[in-house]
Amino acid sequence: MKKILFLYIFCSFFLMIKAGEIDNLWLRMSANAKAEVICKKQSPTLTIAATELRKAWRGAPVELQVQTKKEWKKLGEEGFTIRTSADGKKITVASFGEAGILYGVYHLLRLQQTGELTAQLNISESPSYKIRVLNHWDNLDRTVERGYAGRSLWHWEQLPDTLSPRYEEYARANASIGINATVLNNVNATPQMLSREYLQKVKALAGVFRPYGIKVYLSINFSSPAELSGLSTSDPLDTSVRCWWKEKVNEIYRLIPDFGGFLVKANSEGLPGPQDFGRTHADGANMLADALQPHGGIVMWRAFVYSPGDSDRAKQAYQEFMPLDGKFRDNVIIQVKNGPIDFQPREPFSPLFGAMKQTAVMPEFQITQEYLGFSNHLVYLAPLWKECLESDTYQHGQGSTVACVTDGSVYPHQLTAIAGVANIGDDANWCGHPFAQANWYAFGRLSWNNELTSAQIADEWIKQTFSDNESQNDTIGATSKNIGYEWKNGASSSIKPIKGSMDLTVASWKTTFLPQVRQMMLQSREAAVDYMMPLGLHHLFAFGHHYGPEPWCNVLGARADWLPTYYHKADSVGVGFDRSSTGSNAVSQYQSPLCEMYNDVQTCPENLLLWFHHVPWNHKMKSGRTLWDELCYTYDQGVQQARSFQKTWDTMEPFVDSQRFHEVQRRLKIQTRDAVWWKDACLLYFQQFSCHPIPYDIERPVHNLDSLEQYHLKISNYENAPM
Structure with a gap:
């Protein structure tokens, strides 16, 4: 009692x-x-x-x-x-x-x-980017591709007649952090999105968002003319196809006068595109741009393209788009993922940034944690995005950072934009993990001001999410004498201190909760890299759903570049993908002095070493350890860091409401368990090739490799992975 x-x-x-x-x-x-x-x-x-x-x-x-x-x-x-x-x-x-x-x-x-x-x-x-857009990978059946926070916000079956109150709450949240655009549907788009029925539904949403300064955009399927209207082709140079798009765009603007434009994923992962007809990405983008231009609309054309073959997947976007530089209309912007593969926990920046000098290019970040533990792991993503934005491309001399070459500071493109793949669903807390809200917030704030630091944004979010200073000054100052005490016989005049309680004042909140939670957030991305894929390892995830480790994965009939072995190339000599001048030569896509730095195993940053080099197990690292020992210690460091988050959060219980405290606590337990799973799976697997012992001052694996290799996690059961 x-x-x-x-x-x-x-x-x-x-x-x-x-x-x-x-x-x-x-x-x-x-x-x-x-x-x-x-x-x-x-x-x-x-x-x-x-x-x-x-x-x-x-x-x-x-x-x-x-x-x-x-x-x-x-x-x-x-x-x-x-x-x-x-x-x-x-x-x-x-x-x-x-x-x-x-x-x-x-x-x-x-x-x-x-x-x-x-x-x-x-x-x-004033904002760093003119267009600051959330990309929703939401499907018309309300499933969300790479979504971990429930079903889609958009109740398509109820629209346009019924408007959920959450639509306005969504618009308000976005406006508060400067987001001014939203793509409502998945880049793997269905032609039905452009049907008259669904455009009426989009009109209803646009009406809710408009007063908050938010424009709606749509992902389109390139074969829509043939699929929706029965045209014999969707060739972008065909006159009937061009007329179809012009009429469709006119129809959209009659319904939604401030419609933003189209997002396009074409000739990627099996989706149709202009290359199906022997045309280029520029041909396809320009056809759509011409239809949109009279209305002020734009085309965001994704550079996420790769095809089966011998070419290094990391090189393919550059190879396809660089020859087209300067051939796109002014209302086309190329949307480029932060790295050359696919939203990995760590990648070098995409070499397309800065290299395309005559074409507007926009960064695409992933807010939803497809490769970072879904909604189970606490991973604050601002440090990842800042790492990309602050990377110097050297394309216009020193200081030509990714931020500068995309926000109009270096190249005078009128069109500037930045995109984030949303982590929002219909869960009560919007994002699945309470701390995942910080990534939505951080994306908005960086989109508005790309010079903000990760720590500044974390402070803002913590203060607004877990406290209200003015109310605390009014309330806590008058009542803190009661906090940390228990009532005796129900009488407020008879109180005694609870043993071990802390003084829960505004001052203690600022000196205890704020700095410790900020530190936990700022360390979380690096910790995830350490316990998942350190030193430049990448794409070691389980096939398909990308939750958990499967460095041994070998799915019969799968494309080579969908499998981890394509990327880590572990053998008795060493591990890592050789992208040096003696390998795939991906380093040549970077401007000097980066290409020389990445090309030399001695000067390549060690956090990208295995991205650019196949390195012998006995290679001496800067720490003095061998590569194998460094790998072991780094994995272990990630596990210990995850455990420290759990311990830190446990001491925060006096400062947080019970519901959120226990939600975060439960997920941190899963994250710590998963960190051990990652460490054991990767080290035991790679040990087969290195033939070296795991250093004895590192915690012994709690799993055995045979059982891990036989385990196949189902996406519906990812909270119950191996213990």
Whole structure:
């Protein structure tokens, strides 16, 4: 009984987050502020901005100003300023466009939530990328490819007549972090998406998103003219096909005047495309671009292409697209995955970044954790994305980072964009793992400002998701004397300290919870690399679903480049894929001095060593260890790191509501178990080739290789992998 009473007091007075509010993501703001807001112009977007302030802002009166003077154009319609008047009695949020006002309001509220407000505000911001888009890999039957948070948000069977309230909540969450575009359906698209029936459904969603500054885009199937209308061909140079697309685009814009455009996956993994008719990617993209251009629409054409054959899969996108540089229309942008293979835990950046100088290129990141433990593993992805964005391509001299060559800083392309494959489903907490919400948040914030650090974004997310500083100052300061105590005989005047309890004040939250959870997040990506595929190993995943290790995988009839042995090439000599000048020569696709650095086993960064080289087991590493021993110690380090996350989180129980605490705790147990599974599977498998012992100061494997090789995990049962 005493424990129950303690928990009641704890939850009532200390916790600002209750289980019933978990759907609010990082928008856990007070809703009873009744702030004074001045706005002379009226519109749906400005009404949302004013309403958000009136509910949550607790400072001076705020005036919203849509500026019309030409000098404001340089910030764009999404840029904004926030300034405090000289006397401190008013704050003005101003922008050339209404969307900019909304972004400015959310920024002001974020400063309040995170405790970063200053007495005199003088802020000016504009986004790094013009188009900041979530790619949903959602199917019309509401399944989600590589989705681990329930079914699709889009109730296609109910649309257009019934609109779920979560549609607006989704739009609000995206607007709060600057996301202004959404692709509603899977890149493995069905032609039915462009049918009149489904376009009416898309129109309904576009209507919900529009006031939040979000445009809708659609993935299209390249064979839609033949599949939907019975044309004899879908050849992009055929006159009837070009007319079909023009009429279809006109139909879309009659329904959705602000439609964004198309995302296209073509001639990749069996999908149709222009190469089926002897045409190029440029022919296909330009045909669609010409249809969209009169309406201001764009084409995002994916560079994720590879075909069976002898050529190194890592080279194929570069080989196909570099000869086409400069041949695409101005309203085409090439969407390039961060690495040359496929969203691996670590890859070098794709050599297409910066190399395509006459064609707009956009990064594509994967928010959903297809290769990183689904919704079971805590892996904060901002460090992965920052690693890519900060990589120097040297394509325009030193300092030509991936960020700079894609955001318009180096090449003056009018079209700039960045995409993230969404991790959102209809689960109560949207993303499956409570910490997976941080990756949605981080993608939005980096899309808005690619100079933010991983730590800055983590701090923002933690403060907004697990606390409300203003409310804490009002509530905890008055009641913290009760926290950590138990009631005696039901009388509040008779309390005694609980043995070992901590002082749960705002100060202890800031000195205990915030730094330790931030550190856990910042270390999590590197830990996952260590216990999965360190030193440049890649694609060792189980076949098909990509959960868990199968370095031995050999599926009869499968393409070689779908199998781990294609990538690790382990033998009695060593391990790793030789992409040096004496191997596949993938290094030649990188600009000097990178190509020389990657080409030499002595200068290649050790975290990419086995990506670029087949390295002898006895090769001496910088640590002084052999490659084999380094591999063993790194795997073990990943396991120990995963265990440390579990221990850290266990001490956070006083600071978190019970529901989320136990959800994270349960998943961290799975992650630690999986880390051991990965370590044992990979080391025992590779030991067959190295013939070296596992160092004796490393924990012995708890599995045996035979049983691991015989185990075949079913996707519906991935929480019950080998113990």
